[in-house]
Amino acid sequence: MAGKTLYDKLFDSHLVRTNDDGSALIYIDRQVLHEVTSPQAFEGLRLAGRQPWRIDANIATPDHNVPTTERSGGVDLIVDPVSKIQVKTLDANCDEFGILEFKMNDHRQGIVHVMAPEQGAILPGTTAVCGDSHTATLGALGALAHGIGTSEVEHVLATQCLITKKMQNMLVRVDGELGLGVTPKDVVLHVIGVIGTAGGTGYAIEFGGDVFRAMSMEGRMTVCNMAIEAGARVGLVAVDQITVDYFEGRPFAPKGDQWDQAVTEWRDLVSDSDAEFDAVVEINAADIEPQVTWGTSPEMVVGISGQVPNPDAEKDAVKIDGINRALKYMGLTADQKITDIQLDRVFIGSCTNSRIEDLRDAAKVVKGRKVADNIIQALVVPGSGLVKTQAEQEGLDKIFIEAGLEWREPGCSMCLAMNPDKLGNGEHCASTSNRNFEGRQGFGGRTHLVSPAMAAAAAVTGHFIDVRELI
Amino acid sequence: MNKFTLHTGIAAPLDRANVDTDMIIPKQFLKSIKRSGFGKNLFDELRYLDEGQPDQSCEGRPLNTEFVLNQPRYQGASVLLARENFGCGSSREHAPWALDDFGFRCVIAPSFAEIFYNNCFKNGLLPIVLRDEQLDQLFKETAETDGYQLSIDLERQLVITPSGEEMTFSIDGFRKHCLLNGLDDIGITLQSAADIRAYEAKRRQQAPWLFDAIK
Numbered sequence: 001m002a003g004k005t006l007y008d009k010l011f012d013s014h015l016v017r018t019n020d021d022g023s024a025l026i027y028i029d030r031q032v033l034h035e036v037t038s039p040q041a042f043e044g045l046r047l048a049g050r051q052p053w054r055i056d057a058n059i060a061t062p063d064h065n066v067p068t069t070e071r072s073g074g075v076d077l078i079v080d081p082v083s084k085i086q087v088k089t090l091d092a093n094c095d096e097f098g099i100l101e102f103k104m105n106d107h108r109q110g111i112v113h114v115m116a117p118e119q120g121a122i123l124p125g126t127t128a129v130c131g132d133s134h135t136a137t138l139g140a141l142g143a144l145a146h147g148i149g150t151s152e153v154e155h156v157l158a159t160q161c162l163i164t165k166k167m168q169n170m171l172v173r174v175d176g177e178l179g180l181g182v183t184p185k186d187v188v189l190h191v192i193g194v195i196g197t198a199g200g201t202g203y204a205i206e207f208g209g210d211v212f213r214a215m216s217m218e219g220r221m222t223v224c225n226m227a228i229e230a231g232a233r234v235g236l237v238a239v240d241q242i243t244v245d246y247f248e249g250r251p252f253a254p255k256g257d258q259w260d261q262a263v264t265e266w267r268d269l270v271s272d273s274d275a276e277f278d279a280v281v282e283i284n285a286a287d288i289e290p291q292v293t294w295g296t297s298p299e300m301v302v303g304i305s306g307q308v309p310n311p312d313a314e315k316d317a318v319k320i321d322g323i324n325r326a327l328k329y330m331g332l333t334a335d336q337k338i339t340d341i342q343l344d345r346v347f348i349g350s351c352t353n354s355r356i357e358d359l360r361d362a363a364k365v366v367k368g369r370k371v372a373d374n375i376i377q378a379l380v381v382p383g384s385g386l387v388k389t390q391a392e393q394e395g396l397d398k399i400f401i402e403a404g405l406e407w408r409e410p411g412c413s414m415c416l417a418m419n420p421d422k423l424g425n426g427e428h429c430a431s432t433s434n435r436n437f438e439g440r441q442g443f444g445g446r447t448h449l450v451s452p453a454m455a456a457a458a459a460v461t462g463h464f465i466d467v468r469e470l471i
Numbered sequence: 472m473n474k475f476t477l478h479t480g481i482a483a484p485l486d487r488a489n490v491d492t493d494m495i496i497p498k499q500f501l502k503s504i505k506r507s508g509f510g511k512n513l514f515d516e517l518r519y520l521d522e523g524q525p526d527q528s529c530e531g532r533p534l535n536t537e538f539v540l541n542q543p544r545y546q547g548a549s550v551l552l553a554r555e556n557f558g559c560g561s562s563r564e565h566a567p568w569a570l571d572d573f574g575f576r577c578v579i580a581p582s583f584a585e586i587f588y589n590n591c592f593k594n595g596l597l598p599i600v601l602r603d604e605q606l607d608q609l610f611k612e613t614a615e616t617d618g619y620q621l622s623i624d625l626e627r628q629l630v631i632t633p634s635g636e637e638m639t640f641s642i643d644g645f646r647k648h649c650l651l652n653g654l655d656d657i658g659i660t661l662q663s664a665a666d667i668r669a670y671e672a673k674r675r676q677q678a679p680w681l682f683d684a685i686k
Contacts, residue, residue: 027671029674161660
């Protein structure tokens with residue numbers, strides 16, 4: 001019998017019961033809650049007269065709606081009345097049920113997928129869910145983590161379990177060494193370009209090979225975060241010494257004897273050498289250059305030296321239709337050079353790229369330079385209060401401010417524009433977020449997904465440029 | 472949850488691939504803390520020419536008359552025909568809530584994004600997967616015939632065209648059972664409470680650091 005993949009091990013070790021139709025009940029160790037997808041779940045519990053199964057499996061923080069401007073006045077000063085109600089509802093629900101919440105002005109508050117790992121709330125070998133598709137991020141820790149809908153949030157609150165079905169296994173192997181200026185974001189955008197936006201549907205993707213072994217935890221989180229943009233709910237990286245080192249001393253990580261016991265168990269969280277994958281994709285690291293999305297789906301991506309595609313060169317009718325729609329929405333012309341795309345705003349942040357390394361990468365590029373005249377706004381939004389503090393200790397905030405970028409409070413911000421940070425109609429944005437869908441960053445807004453270094457380079461030149469020319 | 476047994480209704484064709492949940496229900500409407508009232512903003516950026524706001528009446532907003540759901544012949548549609556990877560992107564359950572609130576009972580596509588697919592079943596909305604060529608045929612027949620209606624028989628797992636042609640679809644047994652009977656799956660899971668407790672006791676022994684740590 002073939003060995004087990006990492007996904008198999010995580011799934012099998014959480015199995016409560018298998019049903020006749022192949023569905024399974026799996027135990028969920030951790031649930032992370034935020035204000036947008038939880039209110040109806042708590043309301044459902046109350047209506048059915050149910051209590052949460054286990055309070056200590058949950059942790060919450062508001063992130064999607066919170067303003068990123070000065071907010072010492074607290075929740076009452078949130079300008080948008082609907083956003084204010086939603087944030088207050090999360091506070092009230094967590095208070096009512098006794099769930100630990102880092103409220104808006106707690107220094108540990110942040111984007112759920114940044115806050116949870118940095119607290120050690122999600123650990124290797126756990127199952128973790130959140131009402132947010134980018135929960136895939138947490139697979140970087142060697143955890144089985146994925147997004148769920150609100151009814152499932154309620155189901156997990158009430159039962160500590162999820163009804164699910166085992167996924168298939170895909171291995172994405174990137175071997176070799178990344179070139180100068182090529183970052184984890186470029187790797188994952190390239191992967192999505194290769195397998196397509198639905199290429200991972202039905203699979204748990206394990207990222208393996210030299211490139212991921214050498215990558216930091218922050219980089220691995222960036223990669224797993226976007227597994228969902230390739231259709232896979234789960235992205236995974238095997239546990240190694242980098243993982244173990246990351247967790248040592250985190251607030252909710254085990255201590256003392258339990259730490260030693262935990263580390264021994266975590267060492268087994270790798271795919272067996274004889275494990276069989278249902279699909280394998282192999283990529284050479286040397287083929288990856290800094291990436292830019294030109295269209296309205298993350299698979300519409302090219303290298304910085306490339307051009308906007310021409311529908312005449314495409315044979316597939318669905319693809320042609322998609323390209324034509326995207327060109328129209330994005331206001332671009334076929335064969336246009338990527339470096340000729342002029343930008344209006346820059347956004348550095350989101351659960352994909354708002355960790356300390358991302359901010360360091362961006363700061364390195366803007367240091368001693370100024371934001372270009374045609375850029376209306378360039379935002380830097382750290383992923384959590386702790387990331388913000390660390391960046392300030394390193395002086396990164398000053399570098400950004402001196403260059404003319406805005407230094408903000410933590411939250412999801414312009415990634416999905418539920419708070420006041422948004423694009424105007426027709427504006428082009430170099431964004432380190434994860435989705436370039438129509439209207440995602442604001443009505444009529446045009447998003448180009450890039451790495452933090454590429455966004456920083458775009459901020460100081462006003463158009464896309466190969467970041468390697470600036471470093 | 473609403474039961475789903477037999478349904479017959481007008482089919483509306485949404486002929487584009489990779490329709491994402493941001494498109495189904497844009498983010499500004501996710502600020503609601505309710506499960507209902509999303510129908511008027513379903514496909515908001517495709518349906519209207521202006522930018523919609525939460526708590527705004529949609530009466531008098533400028534309509535995009537080219538959009539399929541604004542065309543007179545598709546008024547009252549309850550079966551949505553779609554293309555590959557329908558419902559990709561965000562996990563927002565507001566997407567099936569909006570489709571349901573608008574009046575859709577069923578979405579037929581060659582493939583769905585997984586989280587959206589799961590979310591549909593929790594809300595009595597039936598996602599059906601048919602082959603590309605079957606969808607091509609349904610799109611063609613819908614375009615050719617005003618008031619084209621499809622029947623869906625969940626018990627027999629059939630989509631039935633007006634000419635009586637039957638197309639079989641698959642569905643997991645448990646999901647079918649829940650939909651046919653309008654069952655709340657939390658109640659069903661809680662029938663396994665003893666199994667869950669037994670697993671939990673074992674887990675507490677194996678990984679004690681996962682218990683009573685977050686408080």
